[in-house]
Amino acid sequence: MTKFLAIILLSCFCQVAFAQSEAVGIFQNHGDIGKPKKAGASSYDATTQTYSIKGGGDNIWFNRDEFHYLYNKIKGDFILTANFEFVGAKGNGHRKIGWMIRESADEAAASINAVVHGDGLTVMQWRPLRGAYMRDPQDEIFYAKKTVFQVVQLERNGKKVIMRVANWGEPLQEVGSHDMPDLPDAVLAGLFISSHDPEVTEEARVWNVRIDKPVPSNYHPNPQIQKTLATNQGIMGCRLETMTVLDGKRKVIRESTGRFEAPNWMPDGKKLLFNEGGSLHTIPVTGGTPEKLNTGTVSRNNNDHGISFNKKLLAISSSREGSTGGGSAVYVLPLSGGTPKLVTEQTPSYWHGWAPNSKEVTIVGQRNGSKIYNLYRADINTGKEVPLTQNTSGHVDGPEYSPDGKYIYYNANPTGTMQVWRMKPDGSGKEQITFDENHNWFPHISPDGKWIAYISFPTDIDPNAHPSYQRVTLRLMPTSGGTSKVIAYLYGGQGTINVNSWSPDSKSISFVSNSEIAEK
Template sequence: MFKLLSLVLFCLINVASFGQTNAIGIFQNHADIGNPKKTGGARYEEVTQTYTINGGGSNIWFNRDEFHYLYNKIQGDFILTANFEFVGQEGDPHRKIGWMIRESADEAAASMNAVIHGDGLTVLQWRPLRGAYMRDPQDEIFYPKKTVFQIVQLERSGKKMIMRVANWGEPLQEVGSHDMPDMPDAVLAGLFISSHNPEAVEEARVWNVRIDKPVASIYHPNPQIQKTLPKSQPTLGCRLETMTLADGKRKVIHESSGKFEAPNWMPDGKKLLFNEGGSLYTIPVNGGTPEKLNTGAISKINNDHGISFDRKQLAISSNKEGATGGGSYVYVLPLTGGTPKMVTEQSPSYWHGWATNNKEVTIVAQRNNSKIYNLYQVNVATGNEKPLTTNITGHVDGPEYSPDGKFIYYNANPTGTMQIWRMKPDGSGKEQITFDENHNWFPHISPDGKWIAYISFPTDIDPNSHPSYQRVTLRLVSTSGGAPRVVAYLYGGQGTINVNSWSPDSKSISFVSNSQVAETGKELSGTK
């Protein structure tokens, strides 16, 4: 079983010198702060990757605090995100759970707290200096007392601390932000609980706990400025995650200090397929040792690969061995591995979808010396190409057939924002599906044909681009229409969900999220 404890490697500074006697899950320590009358504690369930935390304490307020704390020592900028839920409806209305950034474990330490109270009060509060009285803004937000759970995010960006919240299915909204100019660079950060009643102990469950270390972006939304910037970008570590869509609960099943991308769920439902370092690997859905898939002499595979509807064939996109110019070509091989057959003679060509008859594929390609990408249908046996779009401006990407074969879903930006579209298999009847301010990419249709999963990029990126290392969301919308809902909040982008990664039973999905810098200057060749 994969052990989530290894995430500590991504989150801690000077691990060797930091106490490990109370380590739990990804947290290096947990302890009572301020000597509360009732002792707190914590336990971690590895199967579900859920924390149960208990804590007493008179309060987190005035000029000193009493609570139970699970924490790491972290330096620089970071993003803390998790789902929180009190256990039991009874208790003091001022009991508190949430994220806390603290200068030390001293009871009077300066701190920044993203807090949910027992009565639904949701607020950012802070103690600017050691021993000072706690402060909070006037624009407090109250949620219903019986709210089942909330997502809480606390981000440190320089000296600014930012709190965001959401109920699952909704976009994050900012509760408040505040500058902490005297907070040291290296701080404690983690989960907390306080009963607000010195005679009581409260309990809460916390899941989808993620600590991310963003990189300074070198991406610029203006293409002319972007051309002047360095082409390489720091490489972050990666997590391979699965998520059940009924409740949004996520599990990390594999991680690496390097870069891997784009999981497919294998037809038997027992393994995932992903690309790393130009090769493909399979891994059990509950974690384990990745096994390399035989792709013959092809060893520059990028993040566009997928499985035919008959479950027998695998399409891949890869640079040609020995070719100059770095262009990608499309190949097909047996799903069990073997010698790939080239499908496209021209480059660049990126696979994105299989036809339901298993005889054609849809690709994204530049043709006739054009700098614009268009969508094509290609016969696997003959290599004959049929254009599905003929754009002369903008960008299209991600063409994928619905399981019933009636539509090809894709993303396009003819209106200035990247949105999800669909068309008939012959390229006619183009119809826009999503309508919002986000840049929406890579629609993936569930095997039962009921849902579209896709990734949403923030508004400040070039709509033609889907860069790495962004604050993105995964969204779900019904193929029959309706409003989309957010199912995951993460740090990712390029490689997160480029290809269809639905489980065969349409109940789960897999994706890649990022953690923190591990290596620099390494990007997979041939990614578009």
């Protein structure tokens, strides 16, 4: 009997190991938990970067669970975000999809789950210890609305786990949080589905799947400074993404364990331009090997660069060797590469926009010893500057022309909250465009002139700053006025969308999100 039992256990172990041996997208493991009567399955469409997850199972409840699980083993803190959608309108009202954090693949394991049911019931539920019973309502937090939320986020922050939800276009709303002190540092985390009916297999589509690992508060975005810190926390990785703005579907086209920033969409619509390591590079929008752009001896380029309206010139910002004032200067060169021509004698100067005549640029700079940044218009041939703002306090940034040349859009915080503004090209007629509690930066106007895309920082940052590694959103609003909507939820900030990254057809944008610290 003992030998027979050992053979059975070995057979079961092998079946589980085989079921979890093939990676699916970013997930290294997948399989059924709790031996549901109907087997589940997972697949990944690399073209659309969409997951299909199928599963049966009696329930995820009481002291054991039955479901299909697609997961990784992750240590420490992390943020899980994705869009979910059931396939098929019919099904048990209590079929479940969402994110799950679990101590093991044991059917009775301790876990905490962000759950959206087929009938719209939205809850955060948990089993505090292995084999313990989930109790209703003691071990659940219910969300007030009853709607099938599309965006689901689950964040682990120390011992606390936080659930947030939204329908696409809306800000994330917190369902609740709960401490899970007995979960180990290394846990299983991933997507799940359960049919709530042993005789049925349910299916869901999941897209915009992101696993982000936030950094400590003392993390520094400069790799050289970061290496000198006593904690030596490593360098934060990046993703280069594209997104169709009308449905929010995103694609990762490049990932790196290093830092790169601020894509521009090239005029042919086939490539992106971005900065990394002081140089500029192009890459196909479908992904591939980056190619370095020739910028001559100007080799300390930062994330402020962009393409002229006539599609012939490139403006760049780079630390200037030998400058008495220090900091960044603005240059122009042929878009195909070549020898840059200096535009700004005074530093620091950061490029942010081209005039439609392709003969002038808008810049952000400090002048005459002032520590306050102001906005200027500069002639690329003569270097002559015209001041557009005369701030004595606060901060202004991101000046960018509308394609018709009627306005310069920018961000400013005269009231203490950073908001989007616009003015006439001569600096007159300043008017505020956004009005909310967020800190809104870097308005970018679509080539057809119909849309403004911008980045929103949380309320707890310095309104003069746009730091890296924050929980930020990208937002879209009509240039004609109206309510903005959220088009992307991500971990990012400085370098995400500092410059205009609209596609030539005004249907997509590109941006950079942060992922996790590279292994040391």
